[in-house]
Amino acid sequence: MPELPEVETVARGVDARVRGDKIAEAWFSSYPQTFKTSPQTQAKGLEGRTILEVHRTGKHIVCELASDAATIDAQWIVHLGMTGRLLVTTPDAPLAPHTHARLRLESGREIRFVDPRRFGRLEFRKLKKANGFEAKGAEPLSIDSAPFAQLFRGRKLAIKAALLNQTLLSGVGNIYADESLFRAGIRPRRAAGRLSRAELEKLRLALQAVLLDAIRLGGSSVSDYVDAEGVRGFFQLEHRVYQRAGEPCLVCSTPIRRIVVGGRSTHYCPQCQK
Protein backbone atom coordinates (compact mmCIF):
# COMPACT_ATOMS: atom_id res chain seq x y z
CA MET A 1 0.00 0.00 0.00
CA PRO A 2 1.74 3.10 -1.20
CA GLU A 3 2.17 5.88 1.33
CA LEU A 4 4.50 8.88 1.25
CA PRO A 5 7.83 6.97 1.02
CA GLU A 6 6.55 4.60 -1.66
CA VAL A 7 5.02 7.44 -3.68
CA GLU A 8 8.24 9.44 -3.32
CA THR A 9 10.25 6.45 -4.56
CA VAL A 10 7.99 5.95 -7.56
CA ALA A 11 7.95 9.66 -8.43
CA ARG A 12 11.76 9.85 -8.30
CA GLY A 13 12.12 6.73 -10.43
CA VAL A 14 9.64 7.90 -13.04
CA ASP A 15 11.17 11.38 -13.10
CA ALA A 16 14.64 9.97 -13.72
CA ARG A 17 13.39 7.89 -16.65
CA VAL A 18 10.94 10.17 -18.46
CA ARG A 19 11.90 13.77 -17.69
CA GLY A 20 11.97 15.73 -20.95
CA ASP A 21 10.24 12.98 -22.88
CA LYS A 22 7.25 13.74 -25.11
CA ILE A 23 4.01 11.76 -24.95
CA ALA A 24 3.32 10.43 -28.44
CA GLU A 25 0.17 8.46 -27.73
CA ALA A 26 -2.03 7.76 -24.71
CA TRP A 27 -4.30 4.74 -24.21
CA PHE A 28 -6.77 4.21 -21.39
CA SER A 29 -8.91 1.28 -20.32
CA SER A 30 -12.64 1.80 -20.00
CA TYR A 31 -13.11 1.62 -16.24
CA PRO A 32 -14.67 5.00 -15.36
CA GLN A 33 -14.01 4.62 -11.61
CA THR A 34 -10.32 4.81 -12.35
CA PHE A 35 -10.59 8.34 -13.65
CA LYS A 36 -11.59 11.74 -12.35
CA THR A 37 -11.40 13.14 -15.87
CA SER A 38 -12.70 10.99 -18.71
CA PRO A 39 -10.24 8.73 -20.54
CA GLN A 40 -10.86 10.69 -23.76
CA THR A 41 -10.09 14.03 -22.13
CA GLN A 42 -6.97 12.64 -20.53
CA ALA A 43 -5.66 11.06 -23.70
CA LYS A 44 -6.30 14.21 -25.74
CA GLY A 45 -4.59 16.40 -23.15
CA LEU A 46 -1.59 14.14 -22.70
CA GLU A 47 -0.78 13.50 -26.36
CA GLY A 48 1.80 15.92 -27.72
CA ARG A 49 2.76 17.31 -24.32
CA THR A 50 6.24 17.05 -22.86
CA ILE A 51 6.90 15.85 -19.32
CA LEU A 52 8.97 18.57 -17.66
CA GLU A 53 9.12 17.03 -14.22
CA VAL A 54 7.59 14.30 -12.04
CA HIS A 55 7.34 14.82 -8.30
CA ARG A 56 5.35 13.87 -5.21
CA THR A 57 2.82 15.94 -3.27
CA GLY A 58 1.29 14.09 -0.33
CA LYS A 59 0.39 10.67 -1.75
CA HIS A 60 -0.08 12.08 -5.24
CA ILE A 61 2.37 11.81 -8.13
CA VAL A 62 2.28 15.03 -10.17
CA CYS A 63 3.59 15.11 -13.74
CA GLU A 64 4.20 18.69 -14.88
CA LEU A 65 3.42 19.01 -18.58
CA ALA A 66 4.15 21.59 -21.29
CA SER A 67 2.72 22.01 -24.79
CA ASP A 68 5.78 23.39 -26.53
CA ALA A 69 7.74 25.98 -24.58
CA ALA A 70 9.25 25.06 -21.24
CA THR A 71 6.19 26.49 -19.50
CA ILE A 72 4.00 24.19 -17.44
CA ASP A 73 0.45 24.37 -18.78
CA ALA A 74 -1.05 21.10 -17.55
CA GLN A 75 -0.63 18.35 -14.98
CA TRP A 76 -1.27 14.63 -14.92
CA ILE A 77 -1.99 13.56 -11.36
CA VAL A 78 -1.70 9.93 -10.32
CA HIS A 79 -2.91 8.49 -7.03
CA LEU A 80 -1.88 4.87 -6.55
CA GLY A 81 -4.67 4.01 -4.11
CA MET A 82 -4.07 0.61 -2.54
CA THR A 83 -2.63 -1.46 -5.34
CA GLY A 84 -1.71 1.03 -8.05
CA ARG A 85 1.65 0.83 -9.83
CA LEU A 86 3.20 3.39 -12.15
CA LEU A 87 5.85 1.67 -14.25
CA VAL A 88 8.25 2.75 -16.97
CA THR A 89 8.74 -0.09 -19.43
CA THR A 90 9.70 -0.85 -22.98
CA PRO A 91 6.67 -1.08 -25.34
CA ASP A 92 7.15 -4.82 -25.83
CA ALA A 93 7.21 -5.65 -22.11
CA PRO A 94 4.42 -8.13 -21.28
CA LEU A 95 1.20 -6.34 -20.39
CA ALA A 96 0.26 -6.88 -16.75
CA PRO A 97 -3.37 -7.70 -15.99
CA HIS A 98 -5.37 -4.62 -14.89
CA THR A 99 -3.31 -2.19 -16.95
CA HIS A 100 -5.50 0.93 -17.14
CA ALA A 101 -3.23 3.43 -18.89
CA ARG A 102 -0.30 3.34 -21.34
CA LEU A 103 1.57 6.47 -22.40
CA ARG A 104 3.84 5.82 -25.35
CA LEU A 105 6.79 8.22 -25.28
CA GLU A 106 8.85 9.51 -28.19
CA SER A 107 12.02 7.98 -26.71
CA GLY A 108 10.44 4.57 -27.14
CA ARG A 109 9.69 4.06 -23.47
CA GLU A 110 6.23 3.62 -22.07
CA ILE A 111 4.56 4.70 -18.83
CA ARG A 112 2.03 2.18 -17.54
CA PHE A 113 -0.55 2.47 -14.80
CA VAL A 114 -1.58 -0.90 -13.38
CA ASP A 115 -4.19 -1.16 -10.61
CA PRO A 116 -6.00 -4.43 -9.81
CA ARG A 117 -8.24 -3.08 -7.06
CA ARG A 118 -8.96 0.19 -8.85
CA PHE A 119 -8.72 2.43 -5.82
CA GLY A 120 -6.22 4.54 -7.72
CA ARG A 121 -7.17 7.78 -9.44
CA LEU A 122 -5.91 9.54 -12.55
CA GLU A 123 -6.62 13.17 -13.32
CA PHE A 124 -5.64 15.51 -16.13
CA ARG A 125 -5.69 19.18 -15.23
CA LYS A 126 -5.20 22.08 -17.62
CA LEU A 127 -3.62 25.06 -15.91
CA LYS A 128 -5.33 28.15 -17.15
CA LYS A 129 -7.11 29.91 -14.38
CA ALA A 130 -7.05 26.68 -12.39
CA ASN A 131 -4.28 26.38 -9.86
CA GLY A 132 -1.82 23.56 -9.85
CA PHE A 133 -2.48 20.54 -7.68
CA GLU A 134 -2.14 21.18 -3.98
CA ALA A 135 -2.42 18.63 -1.19
CA LYS A 136 -5.17 19.34 1.32
CA GLY A 137 -2.97 18.79 4.34
CA ALA A 138 0.49 19.79 5.50
CA GLU A 139 3.64 18.12 4.18
CA PRO A 140 4.84 15.76 6.94
CA LEU A 141 8.53 15.98 6.02
CA SER A 142 8.81 19.73 6.28
CA ILE A 143 6.17 20.77 8.83
CA ASP A 144 7.61 22.66 11.80
CA SER A 145 7.02 22.13 15.49
CA ALA A 146 4.35 24.80 16.13
CA PRO A 147 2.10 24.16 13.11
CA PHE A 148 2.35 20.42 13.79
CA ALA A 149 1.07 20.89 17.34
CA GLN A 150 -1.65 23.23 16.08
CA LEU A 151 -3.05 20.48 13.82
CA PHE A 152 -4.16 18.41 16.80
CA ARG A 153 -5.29 21.12 19.21
CA GLY A 154 -8.74 20.48 20.67
CA ARG A 155 -9.28 17.27 18.71
CA LYS A 156 -10.95 14.41 20.47
CA LEU A 157 -10.28 11.72 17.90
CA ALA A 158 -7.51 9.15 18.38
CA ILE A 159 -4.04 10.35 17.43
CA LYS A 160 -3.75 7.39 15.03
CA ALA A 161 -6.92 8.50 13.22
CA ALA A 162 -5.66 12.09 13.17
CA LEU A 163 -2.37 11.00 11.56
CA LEU A 164 -4.33 9.22 8.84
CA ASN A 165 -6.53 12.26 8.12
CA GLN A 166 -5.14 13.62 4.85
CA THR A 167 -6.64 17.07 5.42
CA LEU A 168 -4.34 17.45 8.43
CA LEU A 169 -1.20 15.76 7.11
CA SER A 170 -0.84 14.55 3.52
CA GLY A 171 0.98 11.31 2.95
CA VAL A 172 0.80 9.37 6.22
CA GLY A 173 -0.89 5.98 5.89
CA ASN A 174 -1.39 2.98 8.11
CA ILE A 175 2.19 1.67 8.17
CA TYR A 176 3.94 4.92 9.04
CA ALA A 177 1.27 6.03 11.49
CA ASP A 178 1.83 2.84 13.50
CA GLU A 179 5.61 2.95 13.17
CA SER A 180 5.91 6.61 14.17
CA LEU A 181 3.62 6.16 17.20
CA PHE A 182 5.79 3.25 18.32
CA ARG A 183 8.99 5.24 17.93
CA ALA A 184 7.41 8.12 19.86
CA GLY A 185 6.12 5.80 22.61
CA ILE A 186 2.52 6.98 22.22
CA ARG A 187 -0.58 4.74 22.31
CA PRO A 188 -2.64 4.99 19.11
CA ARG A 189 -5.97 5.51 20.94
CA ARG A 190 -4.85 8.58 22.90
CA ALA A 191 -7.01 11.62 22.10
CA ALA A 192 -5.02 13.82 19.72
CA GLY A 193 -5.80 17.00 21.62
CA ARG A 194 -4.65 15.49 24.92
CA LEU A 195 -1.04 14.93 23.91
CA SER A 196 1.50 17.20 25.56
CA ARG A 197 3.60 19.56 23.50
CA ALA A 198 6.63 17.39 24.27
CA GLU A 199 4.84 14.24 23.09
CA LEU A 200 3.74 15.96 19.89
CA GLU A 201 7.28 17.07 19.18
CA LYS A 202 8.54 13.54 19.82
CA LEU A 203 5.89 12.28 17.41
CA ARG A 204 6.80 14.82 14.73
CA LEU A 205 10.47 13.89 14.89
CA ALA A 206 9.65 10.16 14.93
CA LEU A 207 7.36 10.55 11.93
CA GLN A 208 9.94 12.46 9.92
CA ALA A 209 12.68 9.98 10.84
CA VAL A 210 10.62 6.94 9.91
CA LEU A 211 9.55 8.48 6.59
CA LEU A 212 13.14 9.38 5.69
CA ASP A 213 14.37 5.90 6.68
CA ALA A 214 11.69 4.37 4.49
CA ILE A 215 12.50 6.61 1.51
CA ARG A 216 16.15 5.62 1.89
CA LEU A 217 15.19 1.94 1.61
CA GLY A 218 12.85 2.45 -1.34
CA GLY A 219 9.63 2.14 0.69
CA SER A 220 7.84 -0.88 2.16
CA SER A 221 6.85 -3.69 -0.16
CA VAL A 222 3.76 -5.09 1.47
CA SER A 223 0.88 -6.04 -0.82
CA ASP A 224 2.23 -5.59 -4.36
CA TYR A 225 4.10 -2.29 -4.19
CA VAL A 226 7.07 -1.90 -6.54
CA ASP A 227 8.96 1.14 -7.78
CA ALA A 228 8.99 2.54 -11.32
CA GLU A 229 11.22 -0.30 -12.49
CA GLY A 230 9.22 -3.01 -10.78
CA VAL A 231 11.72 -3.35 -7.93
CA ARG A 232 10.47 -3.97 -4.39
CA GLY A 233 11.38 -1.74 -1.43
CA PHE A 234 13.01 -2.97 1.76
CA PHE A 235 11.53 -0.94 4.59
CA GLN A 236 9.11 -3.76 5.51
CA LEU A 237 12.16 -5.47 7.06
CA GLU A 238 12.44 -2.49 9.43
CA HIS A 239 8.84 -2.53 10.63
CA ARG A 240 8.78 -2.68 14.43
CA VAL A 241 5.03 -3.06 14.99
CA TYR A 242 3.16 -3.00 11.67
CA GLN A 243 1.80 -6.49 10.88
CA ARG A 244 3.73 -7.96 13.82
CA ALA A 245 0.72 -8.78 16.04
CA GLY A 246 1.63 -11.47 18.57
CA GLU A 247 5.34 -11.22 17.85
CA PRO A 248 7.66 -9.95 20.59
CA CYS A 249 8.40 -6.23 20.80
CA LEU A 250 11.96 -5.66 19.56
CA VAL A 251 12.63 -3.47 22.61
CA CYS A 252 10.91 -5.25 25.53
CA SER A 253 9.69 -8.61 24.14
CA THR A 254 6.06 -7.91 25.08
CA PRO A 255 3.77 -9.33 22.37
CA ILE A 256 2.68 -6.67 19.89
CA ARG A 257 -1.06 -6.03 20.08
CA ARG A 258 -3.48 -5.50 17.19
CA ILE A 259 -6.57 -3.33 17.60
CA VAL A 260 -8.83 -1.36 15.24
CA VAL A 261 -8.67 2.45 15.31
CA GLY A 262 -10.56 4.61 12.86
CA GLY A 263 -11.52 1.47 10.98
CA ARG A 264 -7.89 0.55 10.35
CA SER A 265 -5.85 -2.27 11.84
CA THR A 266 -3.45 -0.79 14.33
CA HIS A 267 -0.37 -2.33 15.92
CA TYR A 268 1.38 -1.22 19.11
CA CYS A 269 3.44 -2.36 22.07
CA PRO A 270 1.39 -2.11 25.30
CA GLN A 271 4.60 -1.83 27.33
CA CYS A 272 6.59 0.73 25.31
CA GLN A 273 3.67 2.96 24.28
CA LYS A 274 1.86 5.01 26.94
Place this chain on the structure above:
DNA sequence: CTACCTCCCTGGATGC
Protein backbone atom coordinates in the same frame (compact mmCIF):
# COMPACT_ATOMS: atom_id res chain seq x y z
C1' DC B 1 -17.20 22.34 11.76
C1' DT B 2 -16.02 17.45 13.71
C1' DA B 3 -16.56 12.64 13.90
C1' DC B 4 -18.15 8.68 12.20
C1' DC B 5 -20.24 5.53 8.58
C1' DT B 6 -20.52 3.21 4.02
C1' DC B 7 -18.87 2.13 -0.31
C1' DC B 8 -15.75 1.10 -3.92
C1' DC B 9 -12.62 -3.29 -5.75
C1' DT B 10 -9.77 -7.70 -6.18
C1' DG B 11 -6.95 -11.36 -4.67
C1' DG B 12 -4.97 -13.79 -0.97
C1' DA B 13 -6.18 -16.15 3.23
C1' DT B 14 -9.29 -18.83 5.67
C1' DG B 15 -13.12 -22.17 6.40
C1' DC B 16 -15.76 -26.24 5.43
Place this chain on the structure above:
DNA sequence: TGCATCCAGGGAGGTA
Protein backbone atom coordinates in the same frame (compact mmCIF):
# COMPACT_ATOMS: atom_id res chain seq x y z
C1' DT C 1 -8.71 -30.37 -3.88
C1' DG C 2 -12.46 -27.05 -4.63
C1' DC C 3 -15.57 -23.75 -3.78
C1' DA C 4 -17.56 -19.97 -0.88
C1' DT C 5 -16.71 -16.37 2.25
C1' DC C 6 -14.00 -12.93 4.63
C1' DC C 7 -11.29 -8.97 4.68
C1' DA C 8 -7.68 -5.33 3.87
C1' DG C 9 -7.61 -0.37 3.21
C1' DG C 10 -7.30 5.34 0.90
C1' DG C 11 -10.38 8.45 0.09
C1' DA C 12 -14.96 10.30 -1.60
C1' DG C 13 -19.28 11.25 -0.14
C1' DG C 14 -22.92 11.21 3.05
C1' DT C 15 -25.04 11.91 7.74
C1' DA C 16 -25.79 13.37 12.64
